[in-house]
Amino acid sequence: MPAPKTLMRLAGAVASSLGAAALLAFAVTTPARADADSARLSLARSLATLKTGNFSAARNHAQAAIKEDPNWGLAHAVLARTYLSLGDGLGAEAELDRAKAAGFDVKRAQQLYAHAYLLQGDAKRALRTAATVEPRFSGYAVRVGARALAAQGDFPGARQVLVDFLSVDPANSAAWSDLGRVRFDSGDIGGAIVAATKATELDPANLEALTLRGELVRGQYGLVAALPWFEAALARDAYYHPALIEYASTLGDAGRYGDMLAATRRALAARPDSAQAFYLQAVLAARAGNYDLARTLMQRTGEALNGLPGALLLGGTLDYESGGYEQAINKWRELVGRQPMNITARRLLGAALLRSGDAQGALDVLRPVAMRFDADSYTLTLVARAFERTGERDWAGKFLDRAAFPARDGSVPFGTDDSLAVLGGLANDNPDDPVRRIVFLRGLVDAGDNAEALAQAQALARMAPGAPAAHLAVGDMLMVMKRYDDAAAAYRHAADIRFDEPTMLRIVDALDRAGHRSEASNVLALFLSQNPQNIAGQRLAAHWQIAAGEFAAAIETLEGLRQRIGNRDAALLTELSYAYIGDGDDVTGLSYAKAAYRLAPLNPATTDAYGWALYQGGNNGAAVQLLEKAVAIAPEHAMLRWHLGQAYADLGRGADARAQVDAALSDPTFTDREAAAALLKTI
Missing domain, CATH: 1.25.40.10 (Tetratricopeptide repeat domain)
Structure with missing residues (x-):
């Protein structure tokens, strides 16, 4: 296998790759057929459109030239070049073989063969072939070699080859x-x-x-x-397949499903066997609840997407929906193996294992998520049910209590079972590997050495300033240390590079904790303007709309979410209850509160919402019982005490009301301070 230095020796004599300019130089060769002028014109058009980036048209013109003169080797070589531009390695190799059979000098095509092998997934053969390229085509060969190195996982080598090449050209x-x-x-x-x-x-x-x-x-x-x-x-x-696939995916995520479908159809017109297009159509069908169609479309992808995370996630979901639990478990287990920090995959796998009777397996899978301070109630409930199955009811009770709690601490990285010595050794073995650095960082956090963890994170950010994860690591450590303004600054560095959902949520949380709610709102609004279908963003927006008294807007946001994710989300139904009651529709608010309480009767937020809805409807006696229950579950939650205080005041229980309102006011994060102070004056 040629090393990067070998590839650079090829680049030392950089002239021109076998691109459009080099192929034009070959046009001195003339076809032997009587319609030589027509073939030559078609080939010239192919070269011209290739240069302007219309690869599909270039392919069509090259095919026309071959039809006019099937034995013209140069035309086959040009057609191969268009296939390479379109990502078709098999088609390119076949045309290169035809060019060689028609007398085309194979020495002029080695870089094209190397590219074809690379597109077929044979990086080793691509490297070997690139090493045989004539000096005048070495630029193309160096590029192919660098990409082959990257395909084998040698990213540092690939980067260095290209950087050195660009210093020359x-x-x-x-x-x-x-x-x-x-x-x-x-x-x-x-x-x-x-x-x-x-x-x-x-x-x-x-x-x-x-x-x-x-x-x-x-x-x-x-x-x-x-x-x-x-x-x-x-x-x-218009039929450039890679752009069509990315375009369709982006349209779908933005909620433009009709345009997404049209883009996938164009992708299939460009490449009738496109696994990516069938996969995206399957995603679209699954989102619409048409699982039979989604399964049919996934079957048409064959084995082309085997092992890809998105395909594993969707494939497992479709298997699960049809009762194929073992198949779903196998797919999700593979996905967790490939992406151990994929929380969604762990939830799905844990739920499937629990349903199949493997409670211990479910615990093993869910443990890294459940041990996080920000673990969601669904995961915690699954863990509790798994402990019940194993007979450990004391642990089940602890996790049910956590699942019912309305507020959670900030996110921290996954825990790790490796010792600090092992993790430190791994990091020192390859100090330039950011992944190992981050794993070591998590070990330091688990060990409580926050200062060293911060220093390691800052070193990582200096080492890899273009990696968002490095800046997020710095921000996460600063959040652990409650340095919220500094954390927000670190997260902004990450957002300058990649402004995705995890980064947005971190910035918003840091700014909000630092007392900059207006700035946090601006960040959220900017994110939603670009990602209007994002569920986490919409949830947060609705919560803040309720807090700001914008109840009609909150209802619109939350009802849109309910249509997408259904009626089994207790937190969503709770927020809807608050929004409708705030908007003056107590009847609808009560119906949503009841539904939320049926789903999560031990959750203080749903309990409070039900009690608050009854209170607004005048049923103070029943309301007080529920509001007292909510406060008993979460006594440090200021808003729960504020609601109970108002109910006590209306029942004439002044001393009890004052105690609850004073407790709410003692919390510096409590926002309804003016109303609470006014109520105290009347008690």
Whole structure:
């Protein structure tokens, strides 16, 4: 296998790759057929459209040239080049073989063969072939070699090869886009943004760079901001498959399902066997509740998406819906193995294992999530049920108590079973590996060494300034240390590179805890303007709408969520109850409060909502019982005490009312202070 230095020796004689310019040089060869002029014209059109980025048209013109002269080797070579631009390695290899059979000099095509092997997933063969390329085509060969190194996991080697190459040929747009992709895949998002931007500036017809820019902008600014980049690529080639797939995915996440379906159909027109397009259509069908259609579409993907996280998640869901619990468990177990921090996958796998009777297996899977301070009530309830199955009712009770609690501490990283010595050794064995650094960081947090953990996180951010995870690690440590303003600043560094849901939630939480609610609201509003279908963002927006007294707006937000996620979410129904009561519709508010209480009778928030709804309807006696229960479960929650205090006051229990209102006012985070102070004057 050629090392990066070998590839750079190839680059030492950089002339021109076998791209459009080099192929034009081959046009001195003339077809032998009588319709040589027609074939030559078609091939010239192919080369011209290839240069402008219309790869599909270039392919069609090359095919026309071959139809006019089937034995013209150059035409087959040009057609192969268009197939490579379209990502079809098998088609390219076949055309290169035809070109060789027709007399085309195979020495001129080794870089194309190398690219074809790479697209077929044979990185080793691509590297071997790239090492045999003639010096005049070494630029292309170096690029293929670098991408082959990345495909084998050698991201540092791939980056170095491309950086060295660009020091010799800094105006090579294709090499810049290759560097951007390698950096993106290795987690250096900031570096990827720089490289992709440079690539598009050098060549606006670089479809790979335009598509990459769309992917990067999607993470950096949001879904809506990314769409014009994909559209720019499709404006040059309406059937460019990679852009169509990313475009369709982004449209779907933005809630534009009709446009998403249209984009997938165009992708299938461009590539009839497109597994990605069938997968996206399956996602669309599953979202609409048509699981039979979704299963049929997933079957059409064959084995092309085996092992991919999204396909495993959806495939397991479809198996589970049809009663194939073992198949679902196998898929989700593989997904958790590939993405051990995927909380959604762990929840699904834990629930499936519990249903299959493997309570201990469910506990093993859910433990890393349940041990987090911010564990959700559903996961905690699953763990409690699993402990019940194993006969450990004392532990079941503890987790049921946690599941019922309305407020949770801030998020912390996953725990780890490895010792600090082991984790430190792993980090020291490969100090340039950010993943191992972060794992070691988690070990330090679990051991309580926050100062050292912060120092490690800051060192990681200096080592990998373009990696959002590094800045998030710094912010997380500062949050643990309650340095909220500093944490918000660290999270902003991450958001400058990738502004996704986890980053948004961290910034909003840090700003809110630091007392900057208006700034936090602006961050949330910006995120939702780009990601209008985001559930976590909409939940938070609705909660703040209720807090601000914007009840009609909250109802609109929450009802939209209810239509999407159903009627089994107690927290959502609780918020709807508060919103309707605040808007003056006590009857609807009471119905939602009852439904929420039936789902979670031990949750103080749902209990309070039911009691508050009864209180608003004038049923003070029943209301007080529920409000007292809520306070008994969560006595430190100021809003629960405030509600109970108001009910006591109306019943003439002045001393009890004063005690509850004073307790609410003692909490500095309690916001309804003016009304509480006014009530105290009347008691």
